[in-house]
Amino acid sequence: MTKAKRYSPYTMLFHLINLVRNAFFFVIYLYVVMAGSESAFIKYGRMAFWIIVGLILFSIIYKWVTHKYKLDEQSFHLYKGLFSKTEQTIPFSKIENINRHTSFLHRIFKRTSIHFEIAMTGENAHIKFEVLSKAEAEQIEAHIKRATDEELEDWNHPSHDPNDEEAHPRDPDQERTIHFQPTKRDILKASVTSLSFLVLIPLIGSFYFKINDLFHVEDTTEGLINKLASSWWIVAVIIIVLIVVSTIFGLIRTYVKYGKYEIVSDATHIYINRGVIDESAFSISKDKVQAIEIEQSMVKRLLGLAEVKLTSAGGLRSGEEALEKNTLYPFLPVNKAYEMISDMLPSYTITTEMTRLPTKSLWLRILRPSWFWLLATGALFYFKPAIFNIEQSWIIVSAALLVYLLIARLFDFFHTRYAINDHFIQFKTGAFTTSLFVSKREKVIKAKITRNILQKRLGLASIETTNRGNPVRHSGINDVPVELAHSFLQWYRGRKNDITVE
Incomplete structure (x- = not known):
């Protein structure tokens, strides 16, 4: 695209429909429920309601008139403002993942929305097209994918001739592999x-x-x-x-x-499609995956299921949809999950051979004071609530809470394991819900060791890794042998051999 253009005029229509939907209950309350009210509060409330509606209508039109965008071969160019104009340029290389969402309203008008998550913070963390045709969305997405693939190819093959299609054929649609589609079971x-x-x-x-x-x-x-x-x-x-x-x-x-969940991948990207009424699609470049997390609740462990999450630096919007969009599938069979990770991300290695914590770590965890239990017991002692008319029930509650904490610490000790290989680090932690974290050394941006007084006396330490993410992802294990902590630092120092500085 060589000329800046406005966003789809359907954007104004969708904002107007949202305004009507949000104002519905206010109209019912002000003009139906309180129809006969002569209260000054209701009178001025109606006036304020129409003033706010007018301002929102003006904002919808003003935003559509003054906001424009343009794409070139390498970047997004975003324009806004009428008298004081601003231009923002965002390279395609900063895009971490792409999310498409087609709500029921979008489907009525044969439209969709697309979000580009950026490795930035604040208002620059995403580029959002709220309403556009499906053909235009596919065109923009294909344009960005083609540009980023060419950039990656030029980086890996600097002498590559772009006209030599026989040497580097590109037909990603034919190379896509379907890894998972849920059955009725x-x-x-x-x-x-x-x-x-x-x-x-x-x-x-x-x-x-x-x-x-x-x-x-x-x-x-x-x-x-x-x-x-x-x-x-x-x-x-x-x-x-x-x-x-x-x-x-x-x-x-x-x-x-x-029902229509689908996990697909090609040579460079992972695609997650889902939804029967509201359709959504998530795609992430494989080289943008910062870490993998496999999470299992107690129920999932009993059923042999797991939830696989991909950590990326792209910002996640608030809400249920946003929290789940980097999840491959929340209820994958464990064996299928491991197989899928191996197929989609062959550069990641998950090992089943992990090292447990030493016995002295268990004693430290059991004897470590629980401030939550102490404060709760203090509150129970002060108020002494009589539960089920039992005068000394606060003692039973305190004892039950203490038993629960001890069982949780015991489970956490037996579940906690670690493994450090040539280029990977792997942590497993959790009491009732376990989490297996895997990351490559080149994706770890910070390594930290901490030791408190008790850990020093027992020859233990805590280790922690930091990965890029939004928010930044911190993972680690407490009470590992101090020898392992020193090896951990030596392992991280080898990161300079994994990364290439342009």
């Missing part, structure tokens, strides 16, 4: 593991309280509820119906979320 496991069948009852309760706040239906329903509760068979039928409906709801919810 996988969807069932995901529904059970995520406990999505329990979501319906809180939703019904929340909806009831909101309706009650608006229309005060509690007085009407109270007699009906008491009448139903007086008959045991009606209660039993209601419970059975709730269980069946909740189970069906959970399965449907899980299918809508994970």
Whole structure:
């Protein structure tokens, strides 16, 4: 693209629809629920409401008129402002990952959105096209991928002739490999593991309280509820119906979320596609992966499942969607997870042979004081709550909390392991939920050793690595032998042999 252009005019329409949706409950409250009110609060509230709506409408139009963008062969160029104009240039090489999201509203208008996550912080951490045609999104994404692949190829093969297609053929679509698509059994496991069948009852309760706040239906329903509760068979039928409906709801919810999940890769990128109603797609360059994390809760360990996450320096937006978009799949069979990592990221090596902590680490963990338990016990002693009318119940609660902490520390000790190979480091930590962290030495930007007084006396230390991320990723293990800590530093000093400075 040689000329700067405005964003799609559909952007204004989508912002207007969002404005109407967000203003709906205010309109209901101000003009329906409080229709006959002569209160000054309601009167001025209506005036403030229309002033705010007017300002938002002006902002929507102003932003569309003054914001433009342009792409060249190497960078994004973003323009904004009317009287005081600013231009921002972001090289394609700074893009960490690409996220596409097609909501139900996007699908109605045959549009999509695309986000480019940048290895920066603040407002420059992403480039967002909120609404554009699918063809334009694919064109922009293909343009950036082609430019970054050519840059990487020129770096690896400086004498490469760009016209020599026989020597370096490029047809990534034919080289893509599908690594995972969930089966019906996988969807069932995901529904059970995520406990999505329990979501319906809180939703019904929340909806009831909101309706009650608006229309005060509690007085009407109270007699009906008491009448139903007086008959045991009606209660039993209601419970059975709730269980069946909740189970069906959970399965449907899980299918809508994970039914069309797909994990694909080619020579340079990993692609994650998902969604039945709201579609989303995530792609990340393999060389941008800073680390791998394999997480297992207690339920997942019992079912032989794991969640694989990829750490990258791109910023993650807030919300559930953002937190999950760097996850390969939250409910992968463990063997499939290891196999998939080996296939997609052959430069990463995960070993099953790891070293446990010495026995003296267990004693240090057990004897280490718990400030949380001490403060909780102090509060219980001061207030002395009588739970279930038991006068000394605070002692039972304190003892139970202490037992829980000791069991958690014991589990954490047995789960904690480590391995340091030629170019990799691997940590496994956690009590009830375990996390296996793997990173290459060249991706570790900082290594740290700390020792407290007790660790010095027992010949132990704590080690920590830092990887690029947003936020920055810190991983490590406490109470390792001090000899291992020194070896860890020597291992990290070898990083200078892994990295190339341009």
